[in-house]
Amino acid sequence: MLKLEFKDFMEDFPVNLLDLSFKSVSKVRGKVLEVYDTSPTDGIQNHFIEDGILNIKNLPINIDDRLIKLKPLNSYTPIIGLDTSHRRIGVTRDGVVYAFRGAIVWKDIYTYRYIRYGPFIFHFTCLDKVFGRNKSTPVNNPLDFEHRFQNTVEKSLQWYIAQAVSNSIIIFDGCLSNQSTDPEILDLARKKGNKVLAISKKSKIYIDDENVLLRLKKFQPPWMLRVDDLLPKNISSTILGQVFLAKFSSESIGFRVDIDSRLCFEDIVNSIGKLIGNDILSQGYPETLRLAHILSTFTKIEVLGIQRLMTKKFGVKVEKLQSTRKMLFGPFAKW
Amino acid sequence: MRLFRKEGETVEILCFPGEEVSKGDYLMVEDAKSRKSLLVQVIDIQFINFPGLIEELVREEITETSVFGDNFDPLNLESQITLLKDVRLLVCKIRCSIIGGIISLDISWLPSRIYSRVYRVNFSELFKLLRIGLKRPIKIGFTKDGSELKVDANDLDGGLSIIIGRKGTGKSHLSKLLMLGLVEYGAPCIVFDVNGEYTNLGFYKNGEKNKYYSRIFVLEPGRNFKVTLDYAGKNVLSNILCYILGLTELSLREFFRVWDEVKKTKRLTFRNILEALRFSTINDRVKEAIISRLYTLEHSRLFTDNDYELLKLEDVLIKISGGGVVILNLSRISALERKIVVEFILGKLVELLKKWVVRAIFLFAEEAHLYLRETYWDDIVTRMRHLGIFTFFITNQPASIHEDVYRQVDSVFLFNFKNENDLNMVSKVAKIDSETMKSIACSLEPHYCLIIGQVTREVPLVVKVKELDVKTMGETRNFFN
Numbered sequence: 001m002l003k004l005e006f007k008d009f010m011e012d013f014p015v016n017l018l019d020l021s022f023k024s025v026s027k028v029r030g031k032v033l034e035v036y037d038t039s040p041t042d043g044i045q046n047h048f049i050e051d052g053i054l055n056i057k058n059l060p061i062n063i064d065d066r067l068i069k070l071k072p073l074n075s076y077t078p079i080i081g082l083d084t085s086h087r088r089i090g091v092t093r094d095g096v097v098y099a100f101r102g103a104i105v106w107k108d109i110y111t112y113r114y115i116r117y118g119p120f121i122f123h124f125t126c127l128d129k130v131f132g133r134n135k136s137t138p139v140n141n142p143l144d145f146e147h148r149f150q151n152t153v154e155k156s157l158q159w160y161i162a163q164a165v166s167n168s169i170i171i172f173d174g175c176l177s178n179q180s181t182d183p184e185i186l187d188l189a190r191k192k193g194n195k196v197l198a199i200s201k202k203s204k205i206y207i208d209d210e211n212v213l214l215r216l217k218k219f220q221p222p223w224m225l226r227v228d229d230l231l232p233k234n235i236s237s238t239i240l241g242q243v244f245l246a247k248f249s250s251e252s253i254g255f256r257v258d259i260d261s262r263l264c265f266e267d268i269v270n271s272i273g274k275l276i277g278n279d280i281l282s283q284g285y286p287e288t289l290r291l292a293h294i295l296s297t298f299t300k301i302e303v304l305g306i307q308r309l310m311t312k313k314f315g316v317k318v319e320k321l322q323s324t325r326k327m328l329f330g331p332f333a334k335w
Numbered sequence: 336m337r338l339f340r341k342e343g344e345t346v347e348i349l350c351f352p353g354e355e356v357s358k359g360d361y362l363m364v365e366d367a368k369s370r371k372s373l374l375v376q377v378i379d380i381q382f383i384n385f386p387g388l389i390e391e392l393v394r395e396e397i398t399e400t401s402v403f404g405d406n407f408d409p410l411n412l413e414s415q416i417t418l419l420k421d422v423r424l425l426v427c428k429i430r431c432s433i434i435g436g437i438i439s440l441d442i443s444w445l446p447s448r449i450y451s452r453v454y455r456v457n458f459s460e461l462f463k464l465l466r467i468g469l470k471r472p473i474k475i476g477f478t479k480d481g482s483e484l485k486v487d488a489n490d491l492d493g494g495l496s497i498i499i500g501r502k503g504t505g506k507s508h509l510s511k512l513l514m515l516g517l518v519e520y521g522a523p524c525i526v527f528d529v530n531g532e533y534t535n536l537g538f539y540k541n542g543e544k545n546k547y548y549s550r551i552f553v554l555e556p557g558r559n560f561k562v563t564l565d566y567a568g569k570n571v572l573s574n575i576l577c578y579i580l581g582l583t584e585l586s587l588r589e590f591f592r593v594w595d596e597v598k599k600t601k602r603l604t605f606r607n608i609l610e611a612l613r614f615s616t617i618n619d620r621v622k623e624a625i626i627s628r629l630y631t632l633e634h635s636r637l638f639t640d641n642d643y644e645l646l647k648l649e650d651v652l653i654k655i656s657g658g659g660v661v662i663l664n665l666s667r668i669s670a671l672e673r674k675i676v677v678e679f680i681l682g683k684l685v686e687l688l689k690k691w692v693v694r695a696i697f698l699f700a701e702e703a704h705l706y707l708r709e710t711y712w713d714d715i716v717t718r719m720r721h722l723g724i725f726t727f728f729i730t731n732q733p734a735s736i737h738e739d740v741y742r743q744v745d746s747v748f749l750f751n752f753k754n755e756n757d758l759n760m761v762s763k764v765a766k767i768d769s770e771t772m773k774s775i776a777c778s779l780e781p782h783y784c785l786i787i788g789q790v791t792r793e794v795p796l797v798v799k800v801k802e803l804d805v806k807t808m809g810e811t812r813n814f815f816n
Binding site for chain 1: 394397410419
């Protein structure tokens with residue numbers, strides 16, 4: 001049975017985020033933090049938008065040959081889902097304050113377990129650099145930190161999980177691209193017998209402005225369709241995995257699934273079979289990943305909590321940010 | 336606590352965990368800049384609806400019941416979330432302003448959100464501030480924080496009070512407490528005791544005589560309380576015959592004609608009047624109507640023809656002029672007899688007060704709807720009040736008291752009520768907003784009482800009525816216990 005300990009994770013973590021966080025936030029001590037209006041109608045969208053619409057060439061005529069029919073494999077295999085999120089907490093005169101959090105969820109034989117990491121609060125200014133595993137990149141606009149730092153956090157979690165577990169199926173949120181993961185992480189996972197895949201909620205694969213899934217309606221799930229060889233070259237060059245279109249259950253809307261490019265066909269079918277056989281797939285989406293998303297997401301009350309914490313702990317004065325648009329356009333500001 | 340919103344007479348205050356406030360408590364919203372304060376009372380406590388709270392609760396439910404794990408929360412954010420989730424909204428009603436240390440009813444000003452400090456006011460401080468129970472204090476009970484509430488006997492003087500609540504909540508207990516408190520200051524009281532539960536007020540719980548023993552007189556119509564027709568007099572008797580026994584005006588006129596004739600030559604006794612009636616030339620139907628009423632009166636046991644049995648009310652009232660209670664035990668007589676006795680007493684009291692035989696008297700009327708005729712309600716709250724009868728109505732049926740009475744009431748002692756109709760009835764006319772009434776009255780525990788009116792300077796207060804070491808006998812009788 002899979003057992004993950006948080007202390008191991010901390011020891012293996014490449015950058016001490018906690019120290020960085022405290023150092024960074026200590027810069028805002030006594031400053032004014034302008035915050036955004038968190039009206040109840042606002043949606044909660046703080047996950048990294050990593051992908052969009054992919055237009056592919058025409059589907060081959062022999063689609064039946066391409067379509068991989070899947071069978072659930074019930075032999076126990078640990079399924080591990082991983083997700084991170086961030087939220088902008090407010091703006092100071094010199095920069096932006098963000099909160100980051102990651103969650104790792106896995107299914108052992110009987111139940112789901114998790115490790116939640118964070119939140120970490122960071123105050124980014126133009127002078128700061130984004131820490132990667134092997135490099136640090138200067139950023140001109142503090143707002144650019146938003147996704148890049150989340151990437152850093154996410155890659156750290158990926159790194160940890162890739163080496164901490166073996167013979168497991170690791171699911172990332174999004175896709176396997178240069179931006180979202182490192183080839184070294186995939187190498188590490190492979191060495192430990194792990195199978196890495198990524199499931200994207202947002203990707204839409206189109207042919208001539210038509211969603212491919214509509215053309216595949218007649219096929220009974222679970223199935224997968226390999227599409228990476230049909231993608232335009234500019235896209236396929238950034239992708240670190242084999243891209244599939246997959247529908248794991250009949251109520252599923254269908255997702256893009258990226259699987260480690262070094263895995264052979266048999267491993268891919270086996271891995272997906274084990275995923276279907278071991279994890280709950282509500283609406284065709286793995287429960288581990290769904291829980292990782294839920295656990296890492298910042299709710300509005302948490303944002304309020306962070307603002308209050310900054311007031312109490314760091315003497316920050318929270319002020320509501322005046323919306324110029326609202327001031328100028330009143331009720332028409334939203335349009 | 337932070338001031339959140341003010342709308343009309345309602346103030347909303349944010350209350351953070353660790354700040355203990357409950358319904359009925361008083362808070363002071365002190366605006367340091369304008370040097371004015373608002374005294375507000377908490378009438379409801381609600382959860383605050385933070386954005387994202389539902390997501391948070393749903394997530395919590397998921398993680399508590401089906402997912403297990405560890406959180407590495409370096410900043411201890413969870414404590415902040417817990418704190419925010421438990422932030423409460425105190426819905427308060429403004430009771431008065433304090434401007435330069437003086438109580439004012441001017442609540443038209445708005446306190447500053449930034450400069451206002453909100454804090455809980457101890458009840459003992461509140462009583463000092465409102466100058467409650469200073470001159471002639473009567474100890475009523477204790478507030479939630481243990482402060483003793485003493486109402487001023489002066490505030491009950493010349494007023495009309497109502498004690499209402501469900502059965503078994505402690506109404507009669509409070510009325511006894513008030514009554515004995517008034518007696519301590521030399522006030523004469525009279526009780527219409529429908530259930531015979533005041534008769535042992537002169538004894539401790541253990542049966543020994545208490546200090547009130549010599550000041551308590553129990554009158555039982557037909558036993559130790561009988562009156563003659565002559566003593567009752569024309570006015571009182573005409574009221575009884577007309578309003579209680581339904582004798583028409585014409586018959587009444589004929590009766591008093593016979594009455595006058597008898598009085599010229601003989602003693603005014605039932606026998607003499609009946610004899611005179613038999614020989615009179617009055618219409619037979621009228622004669623029969625009068626005779627039947629006289630028989631009813633004769634059998635009511637209140638009236639007697641023997642002068643030695645006569646007990647003059649003034650003689651008893653004189654005995655309690657320095658403080659005491661006349662208890663009219665109405666528990667052993669029929670409903671009609673009860674009405675006759677009450678009519679007699681009230682009529683006689685008015686006579687005596689007019690003649691200044693008695694200066695004033697406090698009247699405690701238990702379940703008055705059982706014996707008080709319709710026309711007396713208005714009379715009691717208007718005319719009799721000016722003559723010196725200051726009434727306490729005690730009932731478990733608020734609807735039985737006329738709206739006009741509520742409108743003129745000076746103090747209300749309200750025990751627990753669950754029935755919405757009853758609450759609507761009281762809140763419609765009482766000197767308090769219906770929100771407060773409904774919110775607090777519903778949640779009152781037995782023996783807890785909401786006091787509103789002159790005795791509390793129009794500021795609603797909740798108290799636990801104190802124990803009374805007298806043989807009260809008011810408890811509901813049980814079969815099993």
